Amino acid sequence: MISRIDLRGRRPSRRELLAVLPRAELDVEHAAAAVAPILAQVRADGARALRDLSERFDGVRPQHVRVPAAAIEDALAVLDPRVRAALEETIRRVRQVHGAQRPQDFTVDVAPGARVRQRWVPVRRVGLYVPGGLAVYPSSVVMNVVAAQEAGVGSLAVVSPPQKERDGLPDPVVLATCALLGVDEVYAVGGAQAVAMLAYGAAGSDEVDGETLCEPVDVITGPGNVYVAAAKRLVRGFVGIDAEAGPTEIAILADGTADASHVAADLVSQAEHDPLAAAVLVTPSVELAGAVEAKLVDRSEVTMNRERVVTALRGSQSAIVLVDDLEAGLDVVNAYGAEHLEVQTVDAGAWADRVTSAGAIFVGPWSPVSLGDYMAGSNHVLPTGGCAHFASGLGVHSFVRAVQVIEYDADALAEVADRVVALADAEGLPAHGEAVRARF
Template sequence: MRTIDLRGHDLSRAELLTLVPRAAVSADIAVERVRPLVADVAARGETALREQARDFDGVQDHALRVPADAIAASLNDCPPEIEAALLELIARLRRGSAAQVPAEQVTRIGDGAEIRQRWQPVSRVGLYAPGGKAAYPSSVIMNAVAAQTAGVPSLALASPAQADHAGLPHPAVLWAAALSGVDEVYAIGGAGAIAAFAHGVPSIGLEPVDVVTGPGNVFVAAAKRVVNGIVGIDSEAGTTEILIIADASADAGIVAADLISQAEHDEAAAAVLVTDSETLAADVRDELEARSARTRHHERVRTALGGPQSAVILVDDLETATRVSNAYAPEHLEIQTRDDEGVLARISDAGAVFLGAFTPVSLGDYLAGSNHVLPTGGTARFASGLGAHTYLRPQQIVHYDRASLEEAQAPLLALAESEGLPAHGEAVSARFAADGAAATTTESEAR
C-alpha cells in the first residue's frame, strides 16, 4: 500500500477532498459508458437485455424471468447451516429495520387544526443483487427485508445470469429470495437491470418500479445515477471501501485482517488506514504482506491494496484523522483507538460506523442487524445507507375546521396579497362569503 504523509500540514477541507485516495474509474466516467446501455434497454427492451447478457455475462437463450418453482426448488440444494445462517440474518435485520419506521405523529396547531405526519411506503421497488466475483445472498436479504419492513407491497429482484448455472442467478441468490419471500426474480445484471427496473420490460412481465436499490460495481452505481429522476434510488452503492482510524493501541493484525476482508471483494475495492502512529503503520504493512499471501483471493487482495484507491495515511493526531475521514466519507468506518467514543463524537460523514476492536465490518456485512447496503465514493457526505426509511415517504395530512380556518384567514389574506396572489386568499374568504350569502337568503325568505 502506498503512503500519504499529511503530517505537518494544516489542510483545508477542500484540500483534503483532493488528497484522499479514490478509485481510478469514477462514476462520472462510468456514466458515459452506461448511458447508451440504459437507453438501449428503454428503447428495445428484452432484445437489448439479451444482447447485453450475451456480451457481458456470456449467457444466451435463458429465461429472463426466473420461474417461481425454480426459486422454491433452489432450497433443496441449500446446506442446512447456510439456511440457518440466512434465517438468523433475516431475523436480526427485521429487528434492526423496525426501528427505522417512524410512528405516525399528530401536531395540534390549535383547536380544530391539526397536521398528521405519516410515513407512506412506495408501491413497488426493484432490488439489485450483484453477481460478479462472489454470490451475495446477504445483499438480497438486506434489500428485501428493509422494503418488507417498510410495508412495500410489490418487490422485484434482479441478479446477473450465470453461465455456470443454466442462465439462472447464482443459487445462493435464489436461496435468499426464497427465504425472504421474494418470488419475482429476473436473471438480469448490470446497467441493463437498472434500466429494466426504471423503464419496465412488458414482454417479460416486468413492470416499472418506483425505487431502485442495492449495491453493485461502479457501472451499476452509474446506471442508478442515469435513471435517478425517472425512479428514486437509495444511493450510489458502488465498489466497497473501508477506512480505519487507529492509534498505537490498535492491534496491527486485526487492522490488517479488516482491510483484507474488504479488499477481497474486488480489485477496485478501497482499503484505507488513517493513523497517527508510524509504528502501527509499519506493523500493519507487515501484517498485510503476510496475511494477504495466505488468503484465498490473494491476487485480488494484492491488486486492491496496491491500487490508487488504497493507502496508509499518516496524520499528526486523531483530530486530524477525523477530518480526513469526514472528507473521505467512507462507506465503512472502523474506529480502533484508546478513546473510540471521543473519536466518534467528531465523525459526521460515514455510511456506517463500527466501534471498537470487536466490531469488524464483516459483522455488519452479515449479522449485526444493521444494513450493509451503504453509500460509496464519498456520497456518504449527503446520502445514507439502505433501510426501511429508504422506501418511505413522509406525508403531511392537514385538517382544519371552520373556526380554525377563520382564525387563520386574516394573516393568510395578508400573505397572499404580499405575494401578489390574491386568488389564494379568495379561496379562503369564499368559504365564509358563501356562508353569509346563504344566511341572508334564508332570512329574506322568512320575511
C-alpha cells in the first residue's frame, strides 16, 4: 500500500535527505510549452478565445464569461443551510486570524530633520483562482477572498471553471460563497485561460447582453493544476503570483504514543485530493508504522475516493520514513518542508516549535490538517514542493507592498552631503554626488 524508507542507523546530510525523500514530480516546463499559445490566444482574442477554450477544455461554451449577478444570488438562495452555517463560521474565523496579520506602518527619525516612514499599501486589484476539477472548493474562495479583503484590496475578481452540467456556470456552492463574501465579480473561466484573462484583461467582439469583461489585475493567487501553475509561471513578472502550487502534501512526525487510526485517517484525508498527493509518515516506532500500514489498507477500502487514495498512497511521492529517534525525525521533516505538517508526539508543542520548514504546523492529536482546510482560521493556500523552505502561505502579506517615504530637511541633508559625495565618487557615479551639491 505504501513504501518504506529506512534511515535507521545513519544520520543523512541535508543533501542526502533531499535526494532520498519522496516528492511528487510535475513537469511544469512541458506544461508551459502547451500553455504559452493559450495565453497568446486570450491576449489577442479576449472573450472569443475564452469561450472557444472553455468549449475545448471544459466541454461547454458559456453564454456569459462574467457570471450574472442573479446567478450568484440564486446560488445563495438555494444553499444548504448546514453548509451556509459552516461557511459563515469559517469566514468568521479566517477573518479574525487574517485581521491580526495586518502589518503596521512605522516612522523612524534617523537624525534631526531626517525621517523615514514605511507604509503598507494594498495592491489595486487581485484575481483569485478557485479550482473546479476533482473536487469543489468553496473553502478556497474563503481563503483567497478574506485575505485580500483584510489587506484592503479594493477590487477582487474570482475565476472558476464552467461546469457542463451547470449550463456553463461555476459550481453553485462556489457562487454562493462569493455571495456570502460580498464578491459580485465572478468569471466562468478555468485553467490557463483564466490566468491569461486575469493577467492581461479581456475584451472582444462577441460580448453577450452588454457583458462587462475583465480588467487586468496586479496579483493572481490560488491553487490549480499543472497547467494553471505553468500559466502563472509565464505571467510572473507581468503580474505578481502567490506560488506555483503543486499537489497537496501531508507529513506527520509521530512517535509510539500516536494513535494509528488518527494518523492513517489524516494521511488518507490528503491523499483523496489527487492521485499525485503526497502522504509521508516520519516515525522512530516500527510498531506505529506497521499499525498505520494496516489502517491505511482498511480505510482505503471504504473511502469514497478509493481509486484516487490508493494511487496516491502507492505513488513514489508517499512513504513511511523510519528514523532512530525524534531528533532524526526533526531533521527529516525540516529537510522535506511539507505543505502540511502534523506533530503527534509527547510534548508535541515543543517539537513543533523546532520545526523550521513547513507551510502550516498542526500540533497534537486534536489538530488534524482537515481542520486547517476549513475551520481553524488559518489559511489553507500553502507552499508545496519544498517551497516552504523559503515561502509563506497565503495571507494579508500576499496583497500588500511596503513603500518607504523619505523626508529630509536642508540641515539634515547638509549633514550627510559630503558622505553621499564620497560614496558616489567611490562607485564611479559622480552625478549622484553632484545632485546633492547642487542644492547647496
